[in-house]
Structures are given as structure tokens and as C-alpha cells.
Amino acid sequence: AQKVTQAQTxxxxxxxxxxxxxxxxxxxxxxxxxxxxxxxxxxELVFLIRRNSFDEQNEISGRYSWNFQKSTSxxxxxxxxxxxxxxxxxxxxxxxxxxxxxxxxxxxxxVTVRA
Amino acid sequence: EAxxxxxxxxxxxxxxxxVAFWCNPISGHATLYxxxxxxxxxxxxxxxxxxxxxVDDSQLPKDRFSAERLKGVDSTLKIQPAKxxxxxxxxxxxSLFREGLKNIQYFGAGTRLxxx
Numbered sequence: 344a345q346k347v348t349q350a351q352t353x354x355x356x357x358x359x360x361x362x363x364x365x366x367x368x369x370x371x372x373x374x375x376x377x378x379x380x381x382x383x384x385x386x387e388l389v390f391l392i393r394r395n396s397f398d399e400q401n402e403i404s405g406r407y408s409w410n411f412q413k414s415t416s417x418x419x420x421x422x423x424x425x426x427x428x429x430x431x432x433x434x435x436x437x438x439x440x441x442x443x444x445x446x447x448x449x450x451x452x453x454v455t456v457r458a
Numbered sequence: 459e460a461x462x463x464x465x466x467x468x469x470x471x472x473x474x475x476x477v478a479f480w481c482n483p484i485s486g487h488a489t490l491y492x493x494x495x496x497x498x499x500x501x502x503x504x505x506x507x508x509x510x511x512x513v514d515d516s517q518l519p520k521d522r523f524s525a526e527r528l529k530g531v532d533s534t535l536k537i538q539p540a541k542x543x544x545x546x547x548x549x550x551x552x553s554l555f556r557e558g559l560k561n562i563q564y565f566g567a568g569t570r571l572x573x574x
Contacts, residue, residue: 347500376561386547388501388565434500443514444557448500 346370347437349449356425357457364420364452366435372396376438377418378446379409383431394418425456460484462566464550470572476538479569483531483552489513490527491563492535493549501549507533508556537571545573 348367356362368377379391392402394411402409406423422429432451438444463482471477483490488509493501504523506514509530518525522541527533537544547570551563 378562380565385567386570387567388549388551390562390564393562436500438561440557444561445503445506445514446501446563448502450498450500 345449346439346447347435347449349433349435349452351452352450353453353455355455355457358427359424360456362422362425362429362454362456364422364433364435364454366418366420366449368416368418368435368437370416370437370439370441372439372441374440376444377411378436378438379418379420380434380436381431382434382451388434391420422454425454427456427458430454430456462550462552462564464548464566464569466569467567468570468572470574471540472574473542474539476536477540477571478534478536479548479550479571481533481535481550481566483533483550484564487552487554487564488530489553489556490533491551491553492525492533493551495547495549495568497546504535506556513556540571540573542573545571547571 346369375396377394380388382388399411408421410419432453434451435449436446465480490507492504494504495501505518505525507527510527525535547568549565549568551565553561553563
């Protein structure tokens with residue numbers, strides 16, 4: 344069974360628009376970690392954020408913000424006022440003790456920001 | 459601080475040939491991972507090392523894939539013989555620890571393998 348679901352395969356926006364990427368996860372562990380990574384065309388996965396399950400405070404970092412909703416098992420990611428350089432594939436991932444903390448990745452969402 | 463280094467960046471081989479990938483993790487990182495990423499999918503873990511010992515290789519096709527991490531630093535991943543379905547990007551990652559608050563994995567740029 345898929346532990347992390349990213350329902351949006353592709354999103355295309357015009358520069359300066361906001362983009363929200365959905366991530367829904369599934370776990371029976373009470374303690375777990377959620378991650379977002381960015382994969383630009385160069386191929387490297389760039390770490391963006393890690394969220395602990397016991398910390399439900401939402402986070403903002405510049406134009407990036409994350410909305411963690413434990414009640415709906417979601418960890419959504421918003422890019423505000425998108426730039427062309429935000430074009431990439433974004434992956435959500437789950438790390439659980441019951442899975443020996445291995446990362447379970449979603450299928451990714453491809454974001455294209457047009458000038 | 460230097461990131462995870464991988465080489466080569468690209469490799470094209472014919473099926474049944476062998477190939478090797480090299481990874482140098484971030485200095486001081488005890489845990490090293492190899493992932494396979496097929497086009498359009500998320501990365502899939504192949505093998506995980508803690509220092510120079512294998513922690514998990516349950517997803518490694520051991521009839522053709524092998525990996526080692528000598529002296530607990532650099533690592534090599536080998537495929538012999540390669541099949542068409544091995545065409546993918548092979549990513550190496552490292553983290554300070556496997557669990558807890560220092561379990562963030564940092565990735566290299568990957569090696570893109572094409573098997574013809």
C-alpha cells in the first residue's frame with residue numbers, strides 16, 4: 344500500500360501565482376517524520392523541511408510554507424509568488440520507526456512555472 | 459560544507475555489461491543510502507549502510523547488484539550484468555544518524571544510467 348500519496352501529477356502556473364502541493368500519508372506509528380524535497384532538472388534532491396509528528400505548528404520559510412494537519416494526515420506545501428526557478432519535481436516523504444526510519448517517497452508533483 | 463559527491467553523472471552501456479557508481483558522503487555521516495529512481499517515480503531504497511555494515515539490503519537485486527562501503531566512508535554500487543530495466547537514476551544519500559532528530563538525508567546529484 345502506498346504510504347505517501349501526492350495526487351497531483353503536474354501543476355503549471357504563471358510566475359507570481361501561488362502553488363499548493365498536496366501530500367497525504369498513512370502510518371500507524373504515533374511518532375514519525377515528514378519531509379519535502381525538491382528535485383530540479385539537475386537531478387539532485389534538495390532537502391526543504393522535516394516535520395516531527397509531535398509538532399503541529401505550521402512553518403514559513405521565505406516564500407515557502409507548510410501546513411501540517413494530523414487530523415487529516417496531510418502535510419501540504421505552498422509556494423507563494425512562484426518564480427521560474429521553482430520549476431522542479433517536489434517529493435513528500437514519510438519516515439517511521441516501524442519501517443526502521445526508511446524514507447517512503449510519494450510519486451512526486453512536477454511544478455512548471457511559466458514566465 | 460561539501461555535499462554528497464557522486465560519479466559518473468551519466469553512463470550509457472549495453473545490456474549484459476557491468477557498471478559501477480561511486481559515492482562520497484558528507485564528512486562525518488555514519489549512514490549511507492543508495493536509491494534507484496525510475497523516470498516518473500519517487501526514489502526507491504536499494505541498500506542502507508551504517509558505517510561499513512549493511513543495515514538493510516532487502517530491496518537490492520542481489521543476483522546482479524552489489525554494494526560495499528569500505529572503511530565506512532566511500533561506497534560503490536555495481537551492476538553485473540545490466541538489464542534494460544536497470545535504466546534509472548541512481549542516487550546516493552547520507553545522514554548523521556538513521557533515526558531521531560539527525561536523520562535528515564542529504565542527496566547527491568545522482569548517476570543517470572541508460573542500458574541499451
